[in-house]
Amino acid sequence: ADGEVIYIEDGYFDRNCGSGTHTLGDEADFNGGYYGNFVALRHDDWSITVYAHLKEGTVAALEDGDEVVTGQFLGKLGSSGNSSGPHLHFEVRPCEGCTYIEPWFDTEGCNDDVTESQWIDQIPYTEPQLIRVTTHDELPEFKDCVDYESGSNENVNFSNHFNVGANLYIGVSMRDFLVGDGLDIDIFNSAGVVQESFDYVALADYEKVTFTFTENLLFYSTGTYRVRVIHDGKTYDHYFTVNCPAALTLSGAQSGHKGYISGDNINSTATISGTSSNQILYEAENHIKLNVGFKATANCEFIAQLDDCTIGGLKETEEELVIENDKLNVYPNPNLGMFTIYFKGNVLSKMQVSVRNMMGELIYVSDDFEITDEFSEIIDMQSQPKGIYFVELNHDGIIETQKVVIQ
Numbered sequence: 167a168d169g170e171v172i173y174i175e176d177g178y179f180d181r182n183c184g185s186g187t188h189t190l191g192d193e194a195d196f197n198g199g200y201y202g203n204f205v206a207l208r209h210d211d212w213s214i215t216v217y218a219h220l221k222e223g224t225v226a227a228l229e230d231g232d233e234v235v236t237g238q239f240l241g242k243l244g245s246s247g248n249s250s251g252p253h254l255h256f257e258v259r260p261c262e263g264c265t266y267i268e269p270w271f272d273t274e275g276c277n278d279d280v281t282e283s284q285w286i287d288q289i290p291y292t293e294p295q296l297i298r299v300t301t302h303d304e305l306p307e308f309k310d311c312v313d314y315e316s317g318s319n320e321n322v323n324f325s326n327h328f329n330v331g332a333n334l335y336i337g338v339s340m341r342d343f344l345v346g347d348g349l350d351i352d353i354f355n356s357a358g359v360v361q362e363s364f365d366y367v368a369l370a371d372y373e374k375v376t377f378t379f380t381e382n383l384l385f386y387s388t389g390t391y392r393v394r395v396i397h398d399g400k401t402y403d404h405y406f407t408v409n410c411p412a413a414l415t416l417s418g419a420q421s422g423h424k425g426y427i428s429g430d431n432i433n434s435t436a437t438i439s440g441t442s443s444n445q446i447l448y449e450a451e452n453h454i455k456l457n458v459g460f461k462a463t464a465n466c467e468f469i470a471q472l473d474d475c476t477i478g479g480l481k482e483t484e485e486e487l488v489i490e491n492d493k494l495n496v497y498p499n500p501n502l503g504m505f506t507i508y509f510k511g512n513v514l515s516k517m518q519v520s521v522r523n524m525m526g527e528l529i530y531v532s533d534d535f536e537i538t539d540e541f542s543e544i545i546d547m548q549s550q551p552k553g554i555y556f557v558e559l560n561h562d563g564i565i566e567t568q569k570v571v572i573q
Contacts, residue, residue: 183311202246258511503548
């Protein structure tokens with residue numbers, strides 16, 4: 167929730183690892199010894215939340231008394247303070263001098279700290295879900311906790327493009343993977359024919375299964391392939407290519423889950439009917455041209471994007487939210503129609519905020535206002551249709567634009 171910073175700490179070593187004990191802080195003491203690098207917030211009802219064991223040097227540039235809004239970046243998780251391994255220590259206290267409470271409420275009464283949930287929107291205690299599907303040209307190289315530096319010395323070996331005869335490694339990342347939970351994995355060629363199938367069932371709760379699925383591409387022909395993973399009745403797709411096809415010309419009706427990736431260009435006069443089961447991807451290195459006759463009807467999913475198609479060319483992009491000075495920030499993004507815009511500057515600025523839809527129509531516009539330091543505002547567009555919108559920030563004659571997706 168929104169809140170005021172009442173304690174903040176940085177500068178503690180952040181790689182405490184192994185089997186050491188994890189100690190909760192003294193109920194009235196917010197010193198950094200227990201928590202390491204942390205941020206503590208006081209909310210409107212005078213309750214306190216603590217975000218602790220953060221990574222050294224990543225704690226947001228905030229001070230006591232600063233106001234923060236829901237979704238704002240506070241820091242990256244680490245293992246500072248009394249911590250046995252990297253994680254976020256999240257703590258709720260009814261007041262600053264109170265002991266911590268369990269905010270998750272169980273109607274069967276196993277938690278007597280609270281009589282109702284403290285979460286705005288409480289999710290189930292366990293919620294198994296597939297996070298992402300990835301392909302790799304080599305096994306990732308994992309580092310020990312004390313040596314690991316996220317985004318720096320990790321070797322994840324992501325790749326979406328392969329030569330014939332190369333080894334393909336399929337990664338499936340799960341949350342709350344519980345005993346008996348299963349995955350069905352299939353590889354389809356461009357014609358929708360299954361090339362290979364794999365199955366896996368978890369043998370223990372929260373099991374960590376790393377790259378069990380390996381495939382040699384010796385007998386694969388040039389084309390685009392789809393990795394389909396089915397978990398709990400839901401289907402997840404990931405595309406890769408073999409030999410990165412040259413220019414593609416596409417026509418006729420296209421349906422189902424299919425992807426077309428080219429190392430040069432794609433020209434299309436195809437039609438995609440409006441059913442939710444039709445999900446078509448076009449990806450080309452140079453250009454995509456939708457010629458007269460092409461039609462994608464409402465309710466289908468059609469994605470066109472430009473990307474490198476050299477062998478091993480595509481690497482994972484940064485997805486984390488980083489609040490940057492003198493830049494328009496929008497979060498969360500995507501969202502369900504409620505999001506925050508944030509701008510931090512260093513000089514006096516005259517500003518105006520507006521939101522437009524894909525047709526360029528003005529959906530929202532603010533009055534002119536001035537800031538000397540920072541600005542944030544929550545925009546409520548829950549009444550608007552799902553889709554892509556553009557947030558514009560006009561400051562001192564400079565217009566910055568951020569795309570925002572409402573799901």
